Amino acid sequence: MFETPMPLWEVFIRNRSGLPHRHCGSVHATDEVMALQAARDVYTRRGESVSIWVVPSTAIVASDPSDKDAMFEPTASKIYRHPTFYEIPEDVGHM
Amino acid sequence: MYTQALNTKEEAVATRPEDAAKLARFQAIVDVEDKIEPNDWMPGGYRKTLQRQISQHAHSEIIGMQPEGNWITRAPSLKRKAALLAKVQDEGGHGLYLYAAAETLGISREDYCEQLHSGKAKYSSIFNYPTLTWADMGIIGWLVDGAAIMNQIPLCRCSYGPYARAMIRICKEESFHQRQGYEIMITLCRGTAEQKAMAQEALNRWWWQALMMFGPSDKDSMHSADSTKWKIKRFSNDELRQKFIDATIPQGQYLGLTFPDPELKFNASTGHWETGEIDWSEFKRVVAGDGPCNRDRMKVRNAAHAAGAWVREAAHAFAEKRRARMATAKVAAE
Ligand SMILES: [Fe+2]
Ligand SMILES: [Fe+2]
Numbered sequence: 245m246f247e248t249p250m251p252l253w254e255v256f257i258r259n260r261s262g263l264p265h266r267h268c269g270s271v272h273a274t275d276e277v278m279a280l281q282a283a284r285d286v287y288t289r290r291g292e293s294v295s296i297w298v299v300p301s302t303a304i305v306a307s308d309p310s311d312k313d314a315m316f317e318p319t320a321s322k323i324y325r326h327p328t329f330y331e332i333p334e335d336v337g338h339m
Numbered sequence: 340m341y342t343q344a345l346n347t348k349e350e351a352v353a354t355r356p357e358d359a360a361k362l363a364r365f366q367a368i369v370d371v372e373d374k375i376e377p378n379d380w381m382p383g384g385y386r387k388t389l390q391r392q393i394s395q396h397a398h399s400e401i402i403g404m405q406p407e408g409n410w411i412t413r414a415p416s417l418k419r420k421a422a423l424l425a426k427v428q429d430e431g432g433h434g435l436y437l438y439a440a441a442e443t444l445g446i447s448r449e450d451y452c453e454q455l456h457s458g459k460a461k462y463s464s465i466f467n468y469p470t471l472t473w474a475d476m477g478i479i480g481w482l483v484d485g486a487a488i489m490n491q492i493p494l495c496r497c498s499y500g501p502y503a504r505a506m507i508r509i510c511k512e513e514s515f516h517q518r519q520g521y522e523i524m525i526t527l528c529r530g531t532a533e534q535k536a537m538a539q540e541a542l543n544r545w546w547w548q549a550l551m552m553f554g555p556s557d558k559d560s561m562h563s564a565d566s567t568k569w570k571i572k573r574f575s576n577d578e579l580r581q582k583f584i585d586a587t588i589p590q591g592q593y594l595g596l597t598f599p600d601p602e603l604k605f606n607a608s609t610g611h612w613e614t615g616e617i618d619w620s621e622f623k624r625v626v627a628g629d630g631p632c633n634r635d636r637m638k639v640r641n642a643a644h645a646a647g648a649w650v651r652e653a654a655h656a657f658a659e660k661r662r663a664r665m666a667t668a669k670v671a672a673e
Contacts (some may be wrong), residue, residue: 247648248655249449252442269439269505272448274658286435289428290512309379 252301253279255286257293265297273298358382369570374500377443385569389499390444391460392571397437398455399463402636404430406470407479415473422519423476429516433509440501456641464622465552467630474527474541480520482549482587488513489583490553498570521590528594535595542591543599550614551622553580559619584612 250272256265268287273279279298287293307315323329332339361380368375375381404427411427414420438448454460465483470476491513494506527538554560554576566572574582588605591598602615624630 247449247651249447250651250655252448268508269436270442271435271439274654275661278654278658286432289425289432306378309376 250274253283253298254301254304255279255283256297256299257283257287258295259292260294265295270301271298366568369498369568372496372498372570374503375498376500384565385571386444388566388569388571389502390441390446393437393441393444393502393505394446394451394454395461395463397434397441397451398460399466400430400434400437401455402462402466402640404434405636405639406466406468406632407476409470410473410476413473414476419476419523426480426516426519429512433512436505436508437502440499440505443501452644456637456644458628458637461626463552464625464630465548466636467625467632468545468548469632471544472537472541474523474537475545477520477523477527477538478541478545480516480518481524481590482520482545483552484513484516484520485587486549486552486583488517489579489586493573493579494571496570496573524594524596528596538594539596542596546599547617547621550580550584550617551619553577553583555619555622556617581611584614588612 251274252270253273253276254267254270256267258265271279271282271286273282276298280296283296283298284293288296319325362382365375365379365381365385368379375385407423407427407430411420411423414423438451441451442448451460455462470479488510491506491510495503495510497503497506524538527534557575557577560576563572563575588598588603600615602613604613605611606613625633628634
């Protein structure tokens with residue numbers, strides 16, 4: 245028997261520690277209300293979370309892993325972006 | 340765990356020449372213990388192995404709710420009932436984490452479920468045994484979840500990111516499962532003579548089955564060479580089984596129970612416990628579908644799925660109606 249597939253939602257939870265929302269998995273639900281309830285039941289059975297985001301999986305735009313080099317490589321050569329690139333005499337103390 | 344059935348050889352996938360460079364890059368990532376993520380290039384065999392392993396693992400969690408679900412209404416106290424209910428909910432949750440991970444490999448939830456419901460996919464054979472007494476709830480937590488933990492801890496370092504992350508969540512929860520089971524065993528073993536006898540009888544029935552959870556012996560096991568190279572599997576079936584035996588025997592001795600194995604002995608020179616020969620014909624029979632509860636487990640699962648069809652249908656209809664209403668309201672407001 246054919247059944248209408250349930251849309252997929254990505255779940256992000258934020259725990260108490262003040263860290264940003266973090267991806268933790270996905271759930272299936274017909275709408276956002278059901279998605280939030282399912283996410284709570286599946287991913288927060290032990291007080292892991294104080295906040296949940298659900299996002300339709302189809303709404304996520306991801307960088308292409310095969311473009312990884314072109315996309316991220318340029319930052320590797322820019323060593324002057326790091327504090328250790330600059331020489332400060334020891335006498336100055338911690339900076 | 341419950342990954343015993345994965346020892347089937349994936350048919351060799353023809354590699355196109357242009358894939359050689361990608362394959363080398365893939366293996367390099369795996370070799371330095373980096374993770375492979377859903378959109379990364381991966382060999383066909385790797386994808387297939389994981390699709391099968393993760394979904395079978397998920398099916399096992401879902402079917403694994405049945406043997407313990409059987410005792411929720413008959414738990415001896417409110418405390419035990421609450422704990423058992425929470426454990427069975429966890430197993431359902433484990434199934435869902437794992438389906439979510441498996442879906443990132445390009446097969447939908449509906450298709451994975453269909454594979455289970457049609458009998459095409461396997462799940463761990465341990466769940467094809469009946470839970471006859473309350474002591475079985477103790478034994479399952481202690482031995483079945485205990486064996487699962489042995490199997491699952493190395494999977495937290497699996498090369499496939501979504502599987503490894505799901506396993507980390509699962510392992511955190513399994514510790515509660517094993518401890519609540521062992522506590523049931525302690526209570527029974529410190530109870531009346533009948534209660535202790537019930538605990539012993541349950542151990543007699545489950546011990547060999549628990550050892551079989553690690554899958555066939557290495558000498559008969561269909562090569563996990565690829566799985567090892569791909570860092571999906573880190574220890575052989577026999578290595579994991581031995582770890583489990585060494586950890587479990589002292590726990591059983593603490594309970595004052597005996598293991599149903601006359602050949603069981605401690606080898607002081609190796610520091611390991613040695614067991615008698617496992618009856619693999621029994622294992623094969625149950626994997627092939629002829630265990631005491633195979634048919635019943637499938638019947639219950641299919642009935643639950645069918646009975647939920649109207650709920651899924653109603654949820655779709657409701658969401659549709661809500662969307663339409665919201666669209667009308669938006670037009671009216673403009
Ligand atoms: Fe589990
Ligand atoms: Fe468990």
